[in-house]
Amino acid sequence: LRFSLAAASLYELKELCCHRDQQTVPSTYFLSKLEEAKLLRAQGQHDMAIGLGKYILKNHTDERNKSDVYRLVGKWLAETRSSNSRTIIEDYLNHSVALDKKYMSRQCRTxxxxxxxxxxxxxxxxERLSSNEWQAALRLRKYKTKELDTLLKRLKNSSKAEKSDYGAKIQELQKQLALDREEAQKIQDDRDEFLSLALEGYQRSLVVGGKYDLQxxxxxxxxxxxxxxxxQVVDSMIKTTKEVISFSSISLFLLVLFSLPC
Structure with a gap:
């Protein structure tokens, strides 16, 4: 019933917009499109909702409302895993934060x-770095490293015919280990970056507003x-306590600390 009522209201709104010059009511027109995208999302038509959201971003010029669209499309992409995390952060959520810098009342949410x-x-x-699969990969890398060391030692005392064979094996192992180390380093760097972004985001939400204080x-x-x-966690906590001047936020910190078991 709610979907039917929402669809009927949207239809009436779009009819109203169609009978006017679109240039004279751009905000109303695109807000109706946003509500339509939300309705599609609620009805389970995820791809259509995301597609309509992207259409709004491409054609809408009102930055105040555009910020909300960036946030919603980013959220929908994340929930449906329709895009990689970098794209969601850089192309949507960061844009939402940047646009809302002009509107203090909305910064806390973004x-x-x-x-x-x-x-x-x-x-x-x-979780990935502590998983059994990751530990198995570490053991395999350790085994490859030992194998490489053994081959390098054998290479020194090998014959000319053997050197060619050992050389090929050594080159392949070195390539594999380099790729493994590069992947491991990237995962750890990404983890640290995401932690840093989370800490900064939580800190800023406390500084600019109190809507999510408890969480x-x-x-x-x-x-x-x-x-x-x-x-980075300790430094962030120190910075947060220095910047958060809200009495309620400080009280919450104390409440949480005193409620924890000794």
Whole structure:
């Protein structure tokens, strides 16, 4: 019933827009398109909703409303895993944050959503780095390293005919190990970057508004306790406590701390 009522209302709104010059009512026209995208999303037509959202971004000029579209499309892409995380962050969520810098009342929400998304990415990378599959990959890399060392030693005392064979094997192992190390380093760098973005986003959401105080404080304290050995987490907590001047936020920090078991 709700979908039917929403669809009927949208139809009436679009009919109203069609009987006017689109140039005179651009905001109303594109806001109706945004509501249509939301309705499509609610009805499970994810690809159509995302496609319509992208159409709005391409044709809409009102930056105030455009920020919300960037946020929603980024959120929908993340939920449906229709795009990679870099694209979602750089092409959508970061744009939403940048546009909302002009509108203080909306900054809290955009910072929180960016932080929430990057925090979940950080968690997924942490889980990957502690998984059985990753540990097996580390053991395999260690075995390859030992094998390479053995081949290098044999190469020194090998005959001319053997040198060619050993050389090919050594080259292949070196290539594999280089790729393995590069992949491992990239994963760790991405994990650290996502953590940094999450910490910064949560901090900014506390500084500019109080809408998500409780969620943010619990998340920050949890990160602090679980990752107290990481300098970036400690530095972020120090920076946050210095910048957050809201009495309610500080009270929440104290409430969380005192509620924890000794």
């Amino acid at each position: 910072h929180f959503h960016l932080a929430h998304y990057t925090y979940n990415l950080f968690k997924s990378y942490e 943010v404080v619990f998340r920050l304290v949890s990160l602090w306790f679980n990752l107290f050995s990481r300098k």
